[in-house]
Amino acid sequence: xxxxxxxxxxxxxxxxxxxxxxxxxxxxxxxxxxxxxxxxxxxxxxxxxxxxxxxxxxxxxxxxxxxxxxxxxxxxxxxxxxxxxxxxxxxxxxxxxxxxxxxxxxxxxxxxxxxxxxxxxxxxxxxxxxxxxxxxxxxxxxxxxxxxxxxxxxxxxxxxxxxxxxxxxxxxxxxxxxxxxxxxxxxxxxxxxxxxxxxxxxxxxxxxxxxxxxxxxxxxxxxxxxxxxxxxxxxxxxxxxxxxxxxxxxxxxxxxxxxxxxxxxxxxxxxxxxxxxxxxxxxxxxxxxxxxxxxxxxxxxxx
Amino acid sequence: xxxxxxxxxxxxxxxxxxxxxxxxxxxxxxxxxxxxxxxxxxxxxxxxxxxxxxxxxxxxxxxxxxxxxxxxxxxxxxxxxxxxxxxxxxxxxxxxxxxxxxxxxxxxxxxxxxxxxxxxxxxxxxxxxxxxxxxxxxxxxxxxxxxxxxxxxxxxxxxxxxxxxxxxxxxxxxxxxxxxxxxxxxxxxxxxxxxxxxxxxxxxxxxxxxxxxxxxxxxxxxxxxxxxxxxxxxxxxxxxxxxxxxxxxxxxxxxxxxxxxxxxxxxxxxxxxxxxxxxxxxxxxxxxxxxxxxxxxx
Numbered sequence: 001x002x003x004x005x006x007x008x009x010x011x012x013x014x015x016x017x018x019x020x021x022x023x024x025x026x027x028x029x030x031x032x033x034x035x036x037x038x039x040x041x042x043x044x045x046x047x048x049x050x051x052x053x054x055x056x057x058x059x060x061x062x063x064x065x066x067x068x069x070x071x072x073x074x075x076x077x078x079x080x081x082x083x084x085x086x087x088x089x090x091x092x093x094x095x096x097x098x099x100x101x102x103x104x105x106x107x108x109x110x111x112x113x114x115x116x117x118x119x120x121x122x123x124x125x126x127x128x129x130x131x132x133x134x135x136x137x138x139x140x141x142x143x144x145x146x147x148x149x150x151x152x153x154x155x156x157x158x159x160x161x162x163x164x165x166x167x168x169x170x171x172x173x174x175x176x177x178x179x180x181x182x183x184x185x186x187x188x189x190x191x192x193x194x195x196x197x198x199x200x201x202x203x204x205x206x207x208x209x210x211x212x213x214x215x216x217x218x219x220x221x222x223x224x225x226x227x228x229x230x231x232x233x234x235x236x237x238x239x240x241x242x243x244x245x246x247x248x249x250x251x252x253x254x255x256x257x258x259x260x261x262x263x264x265x266x267x268x269x270x271x272x273x274x275x276x277x278x279x280x281x282x283x284x285x286x287x288x289x290x291x292x293x294x295x296x297x298x299x300x301x302x303x
Numbered sequence: 304x305x306x307x308x309x310x311x312x313x314x315x316x317x318x319x320x321x322x323x324x325x326x327x328x329x330x331x332x333x334x335x336x337x338x339x340x341x342x343x344x345x346x347x348x349x350x351x352x353x354x355x356x357x358x359x360x361x362x363x364x365x366x367x368x369x370x371x372x373x374x375x376x377x378x379x380x381x382x383x384x385x386x387x388x389x390x391x392x393x394x395x396x397x398x399x400x401x402x403x404x405x406x407x408x409x410x411x412x413x414x415x416x417x418x419x420x421x422x423x424x425x426x427x428x429x430x431x432x433x434x435x436x437x438x439x440x441x442x443x444x445x446x447x448x449x450x451x452x453x454x455x456x457x458x459x460x461x462x463x464x465x466x467x468x469x470x471x472x473x474x475x476x477x478x479x480x481x482x483x484x485x486x487x488x489x490x491x492x493x494x495x496x497x498x499x500x501x502x503x504x505x506x507x508x509x510x511x512x513x514x515x516x517x518x519x520x521x522x523x524x525x526x527x528x529x530x531x532x533x534x535x536x537x538x539x540x541x542x543x544x545x546x547x548x549x550x551x552x553x554x555x556x557x558x559x560x561x562x563x564x565x566x567x568x569x570x571x572x573x574x575x576x577x578x579x580x581x582x583x584x585x586x587x588x589x590x591x592x593x594x595x596x597x598x599x600x601x
Contacts, residue, residue, distance in 0.1 A: 006502075007502075010502065011372045011406055014398060014401070014406060015402065015406065017398050017399070017402070018398075018399050018402045018414075019401045021395065022414075024404075024470070025417075025418070025421050025473070026421065027436075028430065028435075028436055028470070029424060029431035029432055030434060030437060031432060031436060032428065032431070032432045035435065038548060042440040042444070045569065068421045083329075084329040084330050084333070085330070087326040087327070087329065087330065088327055088329075088330035090326055090365065091327045092327075093328035094323055094503060095323060096389060102328070103330075103331070103334075106334045106339075109338065110334065110338055112530065113338070113526075114527070115532035116335075116533055116548055116551055116552075117531060117568060117571075117572065120345070120564070121337070121338070121341030121342055121344075121553055122337055122341060123555065124344050124348065124561065124565070125336070125340055125341035128344060128360075160337065162333060163333055163337045163338060163407065166330060166333060170330070176447070178514075195322070199411065224425045224426060224427065226426075226534060227531075227533055227534065230533075230552065230556070231362050231555065231556065240425075240427050243427060243428075244427065244534075244537075244538075247431065247434065247538065250418055251435060252433060256430070256435070259425075259428040259431055259500075260430075262425045262427075262428050263424045263425055264352075266424050266425045267420070267424050267457075270423035271427045274423075300370075
């Protein structure tokens, strides 16, 4: 009897501990959101609900420009990553042997390499390539006018973001394709459909949830990225870069408003992506022996 | 009929190969130009010299690697911070994972989702949130008002950095540990109890060793992500906690000493690869019977 009592006591302590950890996880996020709606300047100066700081952020041209850049970069990245990633997934599923192993390794490497390494590597490569290309452009440009010069900016950020988001899309779409019913594709071919027709009417609808989830993830990761943009954004500003540099000048309530918007955007997108992926996973898989172990393991690193 | 089908498929093979190549073209180009080539260039640069105006000057010298000790502080801080915060993460995560795996009951799914949700929100903003809380208008102001402490400084200390790391990386540790505890054969725990072992002994001699694959996986994830961490030490540590990430940003962006930066980056990548190698060695032995302990976080 005393042993059982001891156990319920231990259980209660464990539950209490869990509650504390959840508080630890949520208090900071909630604090920022609450403060963003606070009319006063600080946490110690609670004066009631106000949208004042949102208005101030919205009327700051630096903020709106950074926001526009971020949306532009994230949308372009997501479109490129989804298109190329899906293409690669379809191709990899038809392949066997050594080349596939090499490409698989590259896909996982692109996901696992830390952002700071991607940032540095892209910077070093792009500067080298642009120096070389600019030399040629200047040489080939008709005399009398100044030749254009390639430099760091939004496109280089897109290129770097596309590298790892593309790999994530590939992994997601492949996992989905592995669970797809191959006999439907064969049936479509046997019934005389062209490969493109089969893709449009059979393969694509089945892959769609994974592709859409990939798009949302690519958008979020790009929208949220700070460290890669720090290296390769050149003179262009993104929202995370703006937040980071203005913090150096001091915390203002305006940043709380921007932060809350960023929290909302990332949370919504990842939430929808998660629901899509859950639905994907619940479907019965008919392809034998193709577990989702590998891709899932890699996504662990991606997250 | 099977013969016919085989022929039909065989005919598709020719066009199929071209399609496959075309489908792979953009991805391969990206990997080659923005992953493989840059990493090769990084290695080449690490043997070069700094150009007078910054950047790279071709050479073949080990000078940069000889200069690595000048950044010894960053290497040492990163090593200490990684080990300490990885241990702290596991210490905080294990009881929660144990609770989720064994006691959460019908709330389990919801509680698991609640562990990941903060992880889905912006990383930069999660760290910023602690800047607000630990900053002079946060806890220190509150403590002042309540008369608990005066001139409390929490921000720009190793403590703040550690807190930021544990906060950001906790879900990464909870999940692998949860998975291995969930798969644990409950009969072993009963056996231990029936044989008269006190709860602490069961925990230490049965539960923890069986959860080892999850613990190690969580530790590896934290360790790898932490080796290049810049945002947390920059935001919460001021310039007082100088890690490898700070050194790299400093060398590539401010000092523009690319060769030395490359040498630091190459050493960091080698350290990471070595860690992964050790991990694979360890887990291939563990996982042979128990299956994988991978979980998806997104």
